[in-house]
Amino acid sequence: MANWKKAPIREALGKTLVELGDRYPQVLVVNADLRNSVKSIYFMEKYPDRTIEVGIAEQNMIGVAAGLASLGFIPFAVTFARFASKRAADQISMSVDYCRNNVKIIGAYAGIFTGAQGVSQQMIDDTAAMRAMPNMTVIDTADVHEVRSALLFAAEFSGPVYIRIGRDEWPVVFDETYTFELGKGRWLREGSDVVLLNSGILLPYAVEAAELLESEGISAGVVNMPSIKPIDAALINDISRNVGAIVTLEAHNVQGGFGSAVAEVTAANYPVPIEMIGLRNEYSESAPNDALLEKHHLNPPWIAAAAKRALDRKNRLRC
Numbered sequence: 365m366a367n368w369k370k371a372p373i374r375e376a377l378g379k380t381l382v383e384l385g386d387r388y389p390q391v392l393v394v395n396a397d398l399r400n401s402v403k404s405i406y407f408m409e410k411y412p413d414r415t416i417e418v419g420i421a422e423q424n425m426i427g428v429a430a431g432l433a434s435l436g437f438i439p440f441a442v443t444f445a446r447f448a449s450k451r452a453a454d455q456i457s458m459s460v461d462y463c464r465n466n467v468k469i470i471g472a473y474a475g476i477f478t479g480a481q482g483v484s485q486q487m488i489d490d491t492a493a494m495r496a497m498p499n500m501t502v503i504d505t506a507d508v509h510e511v512r513s514a515l516l517f518a519a520e521f522s523g524p525v526y527i528r529i530g531r532d533e534w535p536v537v538f539d540e541t542y543t544f545e546l547g548k549g550r551w552l553r554e555g556s557d558v559v560l561l562n563s564g565i566l567l568p569y570a571v572e573a574a575e576l577l578e579s580e581g582i583s584a585g586v587v588n589m590p591s592i593k594p595i596d597a598a599l600i601n602d603i604s605r606n607v608g609a610i611v612t613l614e615a616h617n618v619q620g621g622f623g624s625a626v627a628e629v630t631a632a633n634y635p636v637p638i639e640m641i642g643l644r645n646e647y648s649e650s651a652p653n654d655a656l657l658e659k660h661h662l663n664p665p666w667i668a669a670a671a672k673r674a675l676d677r678k679n680r681l682r683c
Contacts, residue, residue, distance in 0.1 A: 368535030368568055376508035377472060377529050378403025380515045381440060385411045388519055392416065392432055394441045396425045402472040404442045422447045426455035426467070433465040438519055445471030445528060449490035460524045461497040467525075468518045469494075474504070474528035475565060475615030476643070476660070482650035488643050492620025494526040495593040501546070502593040504528040504564035504614070504622065507537050510590055513544035521546070528564060530615075532653065535568035537588075547594040555585025558609040558671045558678070561600070563589045563622040566613040566641065566662060573667035584671055592622050597629045604634035609678040611639045611670045615662070618642040637677035639670040 384391045385407055394416045399405040408415040416432075418425045422443055429439040441448070448456070448471045460467045471494075476486045495502045501523060505511045511529055518525040537552075549561070553574050560570040570586050577584040585607065589596060603610060610630070612623035623640035630636055643660050657663040 368537075370533045371508045371536050372533045373505075373508055373511060373530040373565075374401070374403050374472060376511040377442075377470065377515070378406040380512045381407040381442070382410055383512075384440070384515060384519050385414060388438060390436065391438045391440065391519060394418065394425050394429045394432070394439050396420060396422045396443045396447065398443055398472075402442050402444075402470070422452040423455045426452045426469075427459055429467045430455075430459035430463065430465045433467050438466060438468065440468045440470055442470040442472065444485060445474040445487035445490045446485065448526070449487060449493045453493060457497055461499045464499050464523055466522055469524070469526045470529060471526060472529050473531045475530060476648040476656050477534075477565065477615065477653045478531050480650050480652055483647050486648050488617045488648065489620060490526075490528065491592060491614070491616050491622060492624070495625065496620075497524075499524055500593065501525045503544070503590050504592055505530070505590060506562070506565055506567040506588060507534060509536065509538040509540060509542040510544060513542055514590060517544045517546065530565045534565055537567050537571070544590060547591050547596055549587045549589040549591075549596040549599045551585065551587055553584070553586040555583045556607060557583040558611065558675045559585040559587055559603045559607050560611045560613060560667065560671065561587050561589055561603070561626055562613040563592055564613075564615050566615055569657070569662065569664050569667060570613050572664040573671065576664055576668045577671055582671065582675065589622070592625055595625050595629065597633075600626055600629045601633050604630050604636045608636045609671075609674040610636060611641060611667065611674055613641040613667065616642050618644055637674045637681070639674045641667055641670055
């Protein structure tokens with residue numbers, strides 16, 4: 365099994381915002397009283413004149429960001445994913461998405477691994493809400509290097525962007541050379557029996573599950589797909605044609621999330637057996653990350669079991 369180095373994801377968010385400030389004078393950060401939690405405090409300390417603090421007022425935060433974007437700035441509105449996708453959903457829909465305003469919405473503390481702070485800080489359906497908005501680009505990040513690259517992409521991309529970012533120290537899968545590509549998935553491991561399609565921070569567990577399957581004589585591929593919208597339909601279709609069994613992984617409810625996006629592609633082109641790893645129409649709770657991984661069947665043994673189910677369904681269809 366992989367011996368993962370770990371690094372804190374929210375630190376990568378904070379440090380990359382500073383890097384963006386260094387590169388792009390038009391980048392501003394809009395906070396809603398969470399600058400210490402999401403580490404945008406680093407940007408505020410270096411660029412106080414380019415930081416707007418609106419207090420506990422996420423709806424106002426989005427309105428301010430939309431107004432700044434209309435003036436030619438590149439505002440990064442940084443808050444918890446729960447507050448962005450729930451409390452400010454109407455403002456995002458009308459002031460950002462409908463108007464195609466160049467606002468970058470950072471949904472920090474996405475998923476359930478939020479330092480054992482409980483359901484009020486966890487977000488399990490933000491992907492579903494954001495990808496339903498017609499003009500929104502939606503990205504989920506796996507590690508500190510993908511966080512940095514996705515943020516750099518967002519600063520140069522013209523249009524609304526929503527980025528899911530975790531909180532805790534987490535396994536590092538990529539290195540400094542990693543580059544995010546919009547609408548593209550990336551093979552980490554080839555496989556001919558079943559493919560594990562991942563979006564977000566479950567990626568190291570997908571790799572470990574593939575190793576478990578290999579030890580049992582099953583060839584399992586691993587593909588990382590941070591770009592949920594637009595999604596890499598060409599790669600999904602290629603996997604459906606040539607492999608014929610898929611497992612999707614996400615730190616999100618399976619309803620309306622990444623797994624649903626993959627299923628939409630396969631249903632329209634090459635229907636194949638799909639098993640979905642994620643929360644199953646349920647809220648989580650406060651607990652250590654390892655306990656949450658086990659409770660919600662997100663760890664490598666459960667992923668491997670899902671892969672076997674998908675492979676069994678594929679084999680029965682071909683009989």
